[in-house]
Amino acid sequence: MARVNARIIRFGVFAAVLVLCGYILSKGASSAYSVPSTGASSSISTNEKSAQKPVEKPVEKSVDKPVSPAAPAAAGAAVVPAALNAQSGATSPVTKGKEKATFVSLARNVDLWSLVESIRQVEDRFNKNFHYDWVFLNDGDFDDEFKRVTTALVSGTTHYGKIEPEQWGFPDWIDKEKAAKVREEMRENKIIYGDSISYRHMCRYESGFFFRHPLLADFEWYWRVEPGIRIYCDIEQDLFTWMRENNKKYSFTVSLPEYKETIMTLWDTTKAFMKEYPQYIDENNMMDFISDDGGETYNGCHFWSNFEIASLSFWRSDAYLKYFEYLDKAGGFFYERWGDAPVHSIAAALFLPRDQIHFFEDVGYYHVPFHNCPADEKVRLAKNCVCNPNEDFTWRGYSCVPKYYKVNDLKRPNGWENYT
Known part of the structure; x- marks a missing residue:
């Protein structure tokens, strides 16, 4: 009987300890955090993950959102709102210690459902x-x-x-009647986006203004993402950190020639700029990538800008700002159909040392109609890639990537010859 009583007493003490521990843990996990208002205007607003904050109208976010499997929380730990004290243009505390980097998407409300597919791809594979x-x-x-x-x-x-x-409009110096005539001629000649006004505004904005938006003021790196893209492979390393540590300023996944009908005077304008501002041309430039005759003509090769990871400091540099201003005054965004891709590419090739431009061969990327799929099967299997290498554009005759490898004396990846 004494043994039974002793067991009952020990069980009671043990139960009391468990109840006390549960109470302490529950108190620790329910700490409240207040998120100060950012005071965002109607043109700039910030929504915070894992916290509720009004942005014109409140966006409902639960503070109990499950933590990503990539970063499991310790048992009993308090769930801290990810964007505590975040201000417009600032990264959230969850990125503290990483790079001052962001994704950037130019979109309208009608693009939502094609854009969310892109977001899901980037989040699942990288972010x-x-x-x-x-x-x-x-x-x-x-x-x-x-x-x-x-x-x-x-x-x-x-x-x-x-x-x-x-x-996002016509500058004062543009002759709108002349621009309209050009659009009509391009429509008759069936040049893609040739008759589009909004496409021209977009190209001009991406060329000279996106990096000046106040929301990007506190960032140093960006990754451009457009609606309808796919990321085929797992990306386990931080590409922003890799870019910084390896002293890269611009990176790409697809390269091809531009439609010459859209950039008839772009190179002549660029040559005039180089003559007037020779100090901006880097000694170790990559002119041999964009010109086959020592700079006399432009071969059209450009980096497809719908995917680019780059340093914002490059676009903010005196060289690039002067170059964009020079192009803008020439009127080619409207009198022709200059795209942001050749503008970015020519600038990178001329103003950056060639070793600061990087081709990501193992990301796996798609934007209609071109696929980038790693040629090396070992890479595809290791990174869980879901692309068909037979659809890869990288080593085909129309691609400029082989030229990039040649002028930089780079070794091609294993298996490239199987997909030419």
């Missing part, structure tokens, strides 16, 4: 491990649905900005 912020820019106002849906998908903080009207 679930790093939780970088995402900046969305629009020449109009983002509606509440766009903000709710994108905020729910992005693991970092989302920022929404409106483009200034003067950056």
Whole structure:
């Protein structure tokens, strides 16, 4: 009987200890955090992951959102709102210690459902491990649905900005009648986007203004993401950190020639700029990538800018700002159809040392109609790639990537010859 009583007493003490521990843990996990208002204007707003904050209208976010499997929380740990004290243009605390980097997407409300596919691709393949912020820019106002849906998908903080009207319109020096005549001629000649006004505004904005938006002021790196893209392979390393540590300023996944009908005077204008500002041309430039005759003509090779990871400091440099201003005054964005891709590419090839430009051969990327798929089967298997290498564009005759490898004396990846 005494043994039974002793067991009952020990059991009672043990139960009391368990109850006390449970009470302490529950108190520790329910600590409240107040998130100060950012005071964002109607043209710049920031939505925070794992916290509720009004942005024109409140975007409902639960503070109990499950933590990413890539970063499991310790049992009983308090769930800290990811964007505590975040301000417009600033990264959230979850990225503290990483790079001052963000994704950037230029989109409208009608692009939502094709854009969320892109976001899901990037989050699943890369950002679930790093939780970088995402900046969305629009020449109009983002509606509440766009903000709710994108905020729910992005693991970092989302920022929404409106483009200034003067950056998305015809400059004062443009002859609108002349520009309209050009668009009609291009429509008759069936040149892609040849008759589009908005496409020209977009190309001009991406060429000279996106990096000046206040939401990007505190960032040093960006990764451009467009609607409808795919990321085929797992990306386990931080590409922003890799770029910084390896002293790279610009990177790409696809390269091909531009339609010459859209850039008839771009190179002549560039040559005039080089003659007037020779100090901006880097001694170790990559002229031999963009010209086959020592700079006399432009071969059209450019980096496809719908995917680019780059340093914002390059676009903010005196060399690039002067170059864009020179091109802008020439009027080719409207009198022809100069694209941001050849503008970015020519600038990178001329103003950067060639070793600061990088080709990502193992990311796996798609934007209609071209695929980038790693040629090396070992890479595809190790990175869980889901692309068909037979559809890869990289080593085909129309691609400029082989030229990039040749002029930089780079070794081609294993298996490239199987996909030419």
